[in-house]
Amino acid sequence: MGHLPTSESSCIIHHNCLAVLSRHSAPNVRSQWEEERYPEGIKWKFLEHKGPVFAPPYEPLPENVKFYYDGKVMKLSTKAEEVATFFAKMLDHEYTTKEIFRKNFFKDWRKEMTSEEKSTITSLSKCDFTHMSQYFKAQTEARKQMSKEEKQKIKEENERLLKEYGYCVMDNHKERIANFKIEPPGLFRGRGNHPKMGMLKRRIMPEDIIINCSKDSKVPPPPPGHKWKEVRHDNKVTWLVSWTENIQGSIKYIMLNPSSRIKGEKDWQKYETARRLKKCVDKIRNQYREDWKSKEMKVRQRAVALYFIDKLALRAGNEKEEGETADTVGCCSLRVEHIKLHPELDGQEYVVEFDFLGKDSIRYYNKVPVEKRVFKNLQLFMENKQPEDDLFDRLNTSILNKHLQDLMEGLTAKVFRTYNASITLQQQLKELTNPDDNIPAKILSYNRANRAVAILCNHQRAPPKTFEKSMMNLQSKIDAKKEQLADARRELKSAKADAKVRRDEKSKKAVESKKKAVQRIEEQLMKLEVQATDREENKQIALSTSKLNYLDPRISVAWCKKWGIPIEKIYNKTQREKFAWAIDMAEEDYEF
């Protein structure tokens, strides 16, 4: 295998290049630099990789694992059996009880059956997968029980695969690939109420695969007996491998890891755009407030939508094809049924109550007081409409983004999310960091600032399955600690009384040690209570998404430098790799 360097050292160079540039440069210098290296949309000059790793082939079940139809044992053809195992593996999941899931699955399963199977198996409810399911559970159990040596062997095999296929060379750099393994076949599980749940996600073959690499590279060979769909040499894109998936008909890609030069630069660029927005956001805000009064309905709708995007960090909200995906919306696709207007609510005037499902079917629920003009406009937009009608019927993301482009080069709806997230972090850090705090307390403040952003962006998570239980465990620990404290206090009291009577050194010492014990227990109790609050506050909030995608890492790096916090306390290894550019370039006085 030709050009892949074995040394890691070649990776280091590019971060320093970024750092050197950034210290002296205004944001636009960078694009000049980029233009020097890559004229008009060229992403690389050299690209070589080993191609994808395919999912392991299907291994038929052992003879003794039975499938039953209508109470009778039935031996399935290999293809039908494979699809049946997908269902059997999900039997415990409530998915498999859902009407749509079952219907979609059964339809696709039947396509894999032989004609005899098809004529026999006519009802999913007569299928009994429990024996298969038990077998897989036993397998999982067996895997857990594996010896250290066996586990080590698997680990080594994975490392070998990573070493062989997990890297590529792009323009003199050895780079880590993000997802070099092809997605295995299985049953599609959409998020939320997805109309396609349960459909068969088919096995991807070399014949489905488009390879992208440079002409002067060593083209990866397809597996023996197979051919690639196509080999192309397109240096205007960053992907190495692509294929078309069969559920939505969309294209999937193999691309580089976030630590790569190409991703890092893009990330940097994203934050630079957000910083440019910072410079003109006041002007833009004044503008959209003016537009609330416009004679043109289209302009008013645009201005109200933009206000929501800015104030509430809503997503743009592209139109979606009905029936193809879960019914979710963003700002421009809000419908009348998603908001309620309250002229007065809980002592506040002009409150808008939002209730809709956003990306990933995550609920957005918020009651927001808005300015009178916005409120009146919303009333106007809703006049003579049905609940299922679009709130902004004269607006879509393309109109909005074209307008934004006129306000600032490179401005789109999502830049507001990046801008507001980053500026919020910066403000919150300033506000919450207490210089006298020790390091753990400062980190707590950091997490609080992070949390403020996560709430703004509505980054939620399902409460961990064991949340209630673990909360109860924690509570009983707290209760136990309280009792312990009460005991310790009683002991202290009696020791004091004792010392008063005896007046000797020994009893004085006893008092001192009891005092210390009380203090220690008080501290432990406080720690537990802080932990409980923290956990409760974090119950439904996911911090990682904003940390990874919305917060300019230079803010965090600067904060760490300023307060002497080791960067490792804020970013783990993966995150440090992704944000290497920022760690290199940000000084303690960095301002977003």
Place this chain on the structure above:
DNA sequence: GACCCGACTTAGGACCGAAGCG
């Protein structure tokens, strides 16, 4: 301007090994 497609970013959940705790 509606529609479609391609390329890319953003997203939450499953899983698993390590750390923490009694």
Place this chain on the structure above:
DNA sequence: CGCTTCGGTCCTAAGTCGGGTC
């Protein structure tokens, strides 16, 4: 030591947005 909890990684779905076509 055995249990629970935590944190990191992997996985892949679901968005955004620009460009092309008609």
